[in-house]
Amino acid sequence: MRLCADTLQRKTKEYTGDGTDRLGAFKAAAALQHTTPERALAGMLAKHIVSLYDMCFDGDTDYDISTWDEKITDSLNYLFLLKAIVKEGHTNQPN
16 A cells, blocks of 8 residues: 555656646546546556456566556556545535
8 A cells, every 4th residue: 555655646746747636637538538537547547457467367477576566556546546536526516
């Protein structure tokens, strides 16, 4: 969990620029694709899941633990970010 938090903190500027909305990249991707932030994130997450799947079934390569850490951490972080998007969407809905 610490590695996830550290990665999210380190990549903040990379994904938000000078903005303060940590979910802004997913909202921008959603606008470009004429979809929802959840669906935009799901598309990005799919790339990471496919990569992990490929690693799991690659019998010819012994991946270094740092590679596993990176792929797993990125996948977990996308799930954390998805939770934030869902939570934000529910917060902004009228009662």
